[in-house]
Amino acid sequence: MKPRSRTGLVVALLTMSAGLLSGPAGATGGDVPTVVRTDAGAVRGTVTGELRTFDAIPYAAPPVGALRWRPPQPVTPWRAPQDATGPASACPQDANPEAPTGSTDEDCLYLNVTTPRKPSARPRPVLVWLPGGGFFLGAGSNYGPGDLVTRGDVVVVTVNYRLGIFGFFGHDGLPDSGTFGLQDQQAALRWVQRNAASFGGDPGNVTLAGESAGGMSTCAQLTSPGSTGLFAKALMQSGSCAFDWPANGQYPGQGAGAPWLPQSAVRQVGGEVSADLGCPGGAKALDCLRALPASEVVKQTLSFVSPAYGTSVLPENPAAAMRAGRFHRVPVLSGNNHDEARSWLIAFGDDRIDAAAYHRLVTDMVGGSLAPKVEAEYPLARYESPAIAWGAVTTDRIWSCNQVTTDRQLARRVPTYAYEFADRDSPLTRAFPGKVPLGAAHAMELPYLFSLGGAEFQFTPDQRRLAAQMVDYWTAFARTGDPNGPDRPQWSPVRDGVSGLSLAPAGQGDIRRVDLAAGHHCGFWGSL
Structure with missing residues (x-):
């Protein structure tokens, strides 16, 4: 099976188309702490102007080797403060305006936290941003939330999650086929629940937000049992549960479809792609696939751009769940x-x-x-x-x-x-x-x-x-x-x-x- 093609301009627009006490050590912005202790260890960020920024904080273990196509696992705690002064790698994806040289780095499950420099007597609201990109490209670090943070007096968290074949691959041997990217988002939200207070945020006042695929992800999380209690509000920009397209409506020759696919369909594609990658079916197929270098696997990334339902993460099509009223009862801001x-x-x-x-x-x-x-x-x-x-x-x-x-x-x-x-x-x-x-x-x-x-x-x-x-x-x-x-x-x-x-x-x-x-x-x- 060949990956679906994309027009360069469309890709570019899609891309444009994230409680312990703060430690006093390491302050370089006067009396503003640049070291914050998380539940896994301390991180050292930067103070610039009116912002404190902590980049590349790991929220899950690197999904490499035997952890490829498995649910996100806990990070290994660290002792010395970890550098959080620059962004992590984007998750594996083809070259595009957000990742001009592409990426084959699977060690990518990181998030970025930006807070106002000025302390607050009360915990601030937290906005968690899921980047768009058609479920096959994008990076949380490309979204600078300075105005939201300073003018709005909120904490903003931007998130990387697994994309394409690494995030939405399906196989008969994988119980949660087609949902690893959505599971990453939930792991990031759980990290926020555990750690928001360390950055001055309120874990009881979290808004999940995103644009395009990030908006669709937000709507999917509204219907997912696994996200219960992880956010108090939802914000969807240019993406909804009902999103779909007619034949020839988005691209000439494209069939009618929607972002969501039944798990059986995702697994069927996975079987075809496995054979294309030289790993035919059988008990050893996943071992073979996990042994392949990311540079080979990413070539098939556009074959997997649809989250799967009929899974523990999405028990039903989000569009059907929304129609039936089976979604979390939180306020929503939504638009196009x-x-x-x-x-x-x-x-x-x-x-x-x-x-x-x-x-x-x-x-x-x-x-x-x-x-x-x-x-x-x-x-x-x-x-x-x-x-x-x-x-x-x-x-x-x-x-x-x-x-x-x-x-x-x-x-x-x-x-x-x-x-x-x-x-x-x-x-x-x-x-x-x-x-x-x-x-x-x-x-x-x-x-x-x-x-x-x-x-x-x-x-x-x-x-x-x-x-x-x-x-x-x-x-x-x-x-x-x-x-x-x-x-x-x-x-x-x-x-x-x-x-x-x-x-x-x-x-x-x-x-x-x-x-x-x-x-x-x-x-x-x-x-x-």
Whole structure:
């Protein structure tokens, strides 16, 4: 079986697309401690400006050798303070903008903790960030949470978890096939429960958050028995339990699907890949596979980008669990970007999409009998170009309305706040210039919350104000479960229908209340 191909630009956008007392020793920031004792040993971080940062803290033993494709195991305690002044390796993945040379280092189960420099009389809320990247790339250390930490007065933890074939491989000899990456996330959350207080955080006030695959992971953890009690709130950006896609909707020739697969399907792929790697079935197959170098195994990583259900980690499809109301009762903040699917236009020829191509793409996606209905709902005369029209069709069908579906299911049982990021001129659009404007495409909101890969992006004054308001919303939600506060418009929870906030700078409508279901034709898609 050959790995699925990915377009370079799409990969880049996906990537953009984590109680003991502190020890007094090692302080280099005046009286600010740079050594903190965890349950496994002390770590020595850095103090810079208004931040304390502790990178590359191990939360599980290296999953190497006999521990490859096993549940995360406890770390071996250490005596001397461990260096936590620089990031750990990204988990194994092909070369991409987050890991330009790729990675074959399986010793990657580390997290990073950033806190305000100034001490607090009360424990601070903790936000745990799961990076996106399609379940096959990404690294927690690429997300700099400085504004969230200093302006929002929270502790932020960013996490590495196993990806691709190392995180989601399936085999008949592995009881928890297809879930090792999700198990890593739970191990990181358990670490936070044990150690948050050492960094000034409140283990009883943890928000699990992520974007794209990180958002989908967050929704999966909402339905997983193993994450019970590990977080008090959930924040999903551009990823939900209901996420799925029709045939030819994300990429030409791609079949219909969803992020989640039954374990039997993941195991079947695992058997095929095992043979491709020279390890045929039988009692010794796993020994053979574990003996292979990571550099050989990673070549098949794109064959495993789907968490498996029908397991102890995910007993059922997260979409079905959400429909049935079988999820943890915590407040949720959930949203999308207005033009999500424009990130994928390049796969369809972007500026080469003319009226004839638009008709063909719609027909390929929904079939000849339904195509006229879709084209009537999305007439070309309404859009700047056929490419923009196709972007609207696929944004609504694949991203927005699936998020709306999950929001409705959540709102029946827990406080749920819905949003849409709508700045069509995000600084990331300048990083990916093209003939078709990206608008508020997938991942374009990330610079408003994080520095990415150490880069600080240039904002206009209106965008800087929007970024500050978003940080205030996000961190207020992490603190109380309610994003509201002074100096920003009121954000009401989802009631009947799905209304939420459109997050745009002044000049593009500013922050305002919108009907997300109506704006993205969700009634129409539901009728099909």
